Amino acid sequence: MASQQLLSVPSFSLLPKVSPFHPPLLSTPRKLSLFHSTTCSPLQSSSNSRITNLQAVTNTCSETESNAPTETTALTLRNICQGFVPEHILHRQALMEEIGFVFPTDIQREALPTLFTGRDCILHAQTGSGKTLTYLLLILSLINPQRSSVQAVVVVPTRELGMQVTKVARMLAAKSTDAEVKGCTVMALLDGGMLRRHKSWLKAEPPAIVVATVASLCHMLEKHILRLDSVKVLVVDEVDFLFYSSKQAGPVRKLLTSFSSCDKRQTVFASASIPQHKHFVHDCMQQKWTKRDVVHIHVSAITPMPLCLLHKFVVCGKKNKHQVLLALLESDAPESAIIFVGEQSEKSKKAGNDPSTTLLIEFLKTTYNGSLEILLLEEDMNFNSRAASLTEIRQGGFLLVSTDIAARGIDLPETTHIFNFDLPQTATDYLHRAGRAGRKPFSDRKCIVTNLITSEERFVLQRFENELMFSCEELMF
Ligand SMILES: Nc1ncnc2c1ncn2[C@@H]1O[C@H](COP(=O)(O)OP(=O)(O)OP(=O)(O)O)[C@@H](O)[C@H]1O
Secondary structure, X not given: OOHHHHOOOOOOEEEEEEOOOOOOOOOOOOEEEEEEEOOOXXXXXXXXXXXXXXXXXXXXXXEEEEEOOOOOOOOOHHHHHOOOOOHHHHHOHHHHHHOOOOOOOHHHHHHHHHHOOOOOEEEEOOOOOOHHHHHHHHHHHHOOOOOOOOOEEEEEOOHHHHHHHHHHHXXXXXXXXXXXXXXXXXXXXXXXXXXXXXXXXXXXXXXXXXXXXXXXXXXXXXXXXXXXXXXXXXXXXXXXXXXXXXXXXXXXXXXXXOOOOHHHOEEEEEEOOOOOHHHHHHXXXXXXXXXXXXXXXXXXXXXXXXXXXXXXXXXXXXXXHHHHHHHHHHHHOOOOEEEEOOOOOHHHHHOOOOOHHHHHHHHHHHHOOOOOEEEEEOOOOOHHHHHHHHHHXXXXXXXXXXXXXHOOOOOOOOOOEEEEOOOOOOHHHHHHHHOOOOOOOOOOOOEEEXXXXXXXXXXXXXXXXXXXXXOEEEXXX
């Protein structure tokens, strides 16, 4: 199969042709949209003084848009967190310098002051904008490492994202060099994990923070091995994904309403995409997923797609897609790239066909001459292989072939290129796939998202462009 595809590599004229259907990429300055329920006054945030054009949208809600405050941009994360996050964490060399968390990103600057007041929040900001650190800093401001109880829970949709969040949480919460200060323990309660070991751990000395997938968490709650009585903050990351997932939505609702009460905890939802967010905020209050004064913090509301991403497309036939991809890899020479492939249909599985991911990996292994390591990540792999792939990926220099399992939340800052070998199903999926690149908040570097489409799929891509307000250039060859 692969050898047949070795034939000829098309050569590209990489002169982009701007799509006639769309305006050029928006180069709008950063805009903030702060939407909050039950109150019509501006948020008590560092940017209050700059919020203008307050406009009542409904009788209970208000939405504002303003230019970014300039006088607050020199604020450091330390300034914002002082008095809330323990000093030893703010002092940590690793946090402030080595890792480069010195200045807050937009969502951190806008959300942290509100989060520190104890209000429930919906963090709605672009991919790669630093939502994880935002909610982890809140968690660290609330937990008491001396207490032996679960005080914060972060719910994530996939094991991979859970491993990543756990790693950042452990790094931030580690024991201080000052022997007096106890570090916080962080447990990863993820699908496919060693639940028996976790049960003993939970009984012996409950960790302060639990990062969990919904199924594993509910299992522990139903068996009364884990209790949420002492939980001060409950975070649901990629909240829209969880609520729209047929398998996970029920358990998430139960978690929010039956296993614990919104009155007794601070609730934080995070995502780069919250479709119909006004309905969602309404549902949050009605269904008691959050308290009634929940705040929707919407950063970059008019540019959901990060501006550092350039979007391109190549029209090609299904049969020469592999060759086109190879040519693109040679011409673009990515530093690290993710190639997204559609999931195999049940019909194709039943017919005994190889999945597209396997075919593509075989093809690349026999044709690609570059230096990047070719890796695979997909649902059907066992958890150990998935973990091994992720570990290798994190060392950089990879060409990762993946299904949408890698599309949500995974943070691989070295990724310079995304290839949609198959178009995603929805604009939201496009947003999250594209957002796996361009994940260095203060970098000017442009990253590239290239779509390999058939001529019939052009209108689907145009729909995504309209919905997400970006424009795609055609590559001719
Ligand atoms: N204040 C900061 N300064 C520098 N880098 C930061 C800062 N905050 C976060 N980062 C880095 O930005 C990258 C993206 O952060 P994060 O994974 O939290 O994004 P996100 O908003 O959750 O994205 P997604 O919606 O795709 O999940 C990470 O590599 C993180 O280390």
